[in-house]
Amino acid sequence: MNSIKLKAHAKINLGLDVVRKREDGYHEVRMIMQTIGLYDKLTITRTNNTSIVMNTNLHYLPTDESNLVYKAVSLIRSEFQIEQGVYVNLEKKIPVAAGMAGGSSDAATALYGMNRLFSLNLTKADLMKLGLKLGADVPYCIMRGTALSEGIGEVLTPLPPFPECNVLIVKPGISVSTKYVYENLKLDENTKHPDIDSIIHSIREKDLYGAVNLFSNVLEIVTEKEYPVIRDIKAKMLELGAVGSLMSGSGPTVFGLFDDIKKAEKAFYQFKISDLGKQVFLTDLYHPRY
Numbered sequence: 117m118n119s120i121k122l123k124a125h126a127k128i129n130l131g132l133d134v135v136r137k138r139e140d141g142y143h144e145v146r147m148i149m150q151t152i153g154l155y156d157k158l159t160i161t162r163t164n165n166t167s168i169v170m171n172t173n174l175h176y177l178p179t180d181e182s183n184l185v186y187k188a189v190s191l192i193r194s195e196f197q198i199e200q201g202v203y204v205n206l207e208k209k210i211p212v213a214a215g216m217a218g219g220s221s222d223a224a225t226a227l228y229g230m231n232r233l234f235s236l237n238l239t240k241a242d243l244m245k246l247g248l249k250l251g252a253d254v255p256y257c258i259m260r261g262t263a264l265s266e267g268i269g270e271v272l273t274p275l276p277p278f279p280e281c282n283v284l285i286v287k288p289g290i291s292v293s294t295k296y297v298y299e300n301l302k303l304d305e306n307t308k309h310p311d312i313d314s315i316i317h318s319i320r321e322k323d324l325y326g327a328v329n330l331f332s333n334v335l336e337i338v339t340e341k342e343y344p345v346i347r348d349i350k351a352k353m354l355e356l357g358a359v360g361s362l363m364s365g366s367g368p369t370v371f372g373l374f375d376d377i378k379k380a381e382k383a384f385y386q387f388k389i390s391d392l393g394k395q396v397f398l399t400d401l402y403h404p405r406y
């Protein structure tokens with residue numbers, strides 16, 4: 117095999133709790149992860165030289181060592197003493213710095229692709245372990261599907277698939293750094309924590325309405341305060357017929373879940389013509405076939 121073409125899917129958080137801050141500055145989380153239909157395209161091709169060359173359609177994204185895809189390719193090359201070079205093309209569609217793990221998913225997909233391209237025979241567990249060196253969400257992006265994520269994001273428990281629904285994604289024209297949001301989260305005895313266990317119970321019962329009624333993301337405290345537009349988007353989602361709406365990850369992307377495709381399409385067009393969202397996508401949940 118000389119070249120491999122892959123899809124790197126985005127995620128949303130169907131509930132996000134931060135339990136405590138650890139001594140190393142990272143936070144212990146309990147969150148429900150869900151892969152969605154929106155994806156970036158990644159192509160990795162072997163070359164006749166010994167360097168990593170990267171290209172992307174987004175002019176403002178780096179293509180050097182600071183790109184997570186470059187880092188993933190580089191990590192595999194050094195761990196397994198691979199000398200042959202590769203050319204990587206990344207076609208981004210997932211909004212950047214949006215709370216949708218776009219970079220983490222690209223990195224996870226690059227690890228998976230390098231494993232296949234160079235016949236390294238690494239297991240999913242091996243790739244997840246390597247992935248953690250690149251970011252807290254990378255192991256989940258290798259696993260995908262519906263899952264409970266604990267620890268700093270690396271303790272993963274698969275859950276039954278979240279009930280089928282349409283997913284409307286609205287990202288306002290601002291970008292938020294994950295590091296900034298975690299650093300500015302102040303937990304105290306008045307903090308309202310999401311009931312993650314009850315959301316899991318609703319998922320097990322295949323109860324979409326029960327689950328969405330419990331939706332809550334503790335990081336909204338930081339991001340919503342800074343950017344009130346997030347609250348406005350959530351309110352408009354519900355007004356337009358979403359059964360539930362929440363900020364994803366550290367934000368600022370807001371998603372709305374719909375049980376009626378007609379309502380979802382109508383809401384999609386409403387957001388397209390409104391100035392609340394800069395990037396708007398209508399998609400669905402994605403459940404990988406193992």
Ligand SMILES: C[C@@](CO)(OP(=O)(O)O)[C@H](O)COP(=O)(O)OP(=O)(O)OC[C@H]1O[C@@H](n2ccc(N)nc2=O)[C@H](O)[C@@H]1O
Nearest residue numbers: 141142143215216217251252253268294295298365366367
């Ligand atoms: C908030 C979440 C929710 O899924 O996603 P995004 O909003 O980034 O998509 C994740 O916890 C983000 O994971 P990820 O984006 O992989 O984090 P990393 O690159 O490892 O870390 C970025 C920064 O976030 C902080 N961080 C991250 C994870 C964690 N459990 N505790 C933290 O405090 C650290 O300060 C770190 O410097």
Ligand SMILES: Nc1ncnc2c1ncn2[C@@H]1O[C@H](COP(=O)(O)OP(=O)(O)O)[C@@H](O)[C@H]1O
Nearest residue numbers: 183184185212213214215216217218219220222
């Ligand atoms: N392949 C990549 N795709 C997106 N962003 C990347 C990538 N590699 C590095 N980055 C950097 O990582 C940061 C976070 O990106 P992203 O993963 O999109 O955010 P989030 O974790 O909020 O979903 C951005 O500031 C971006 O410059």
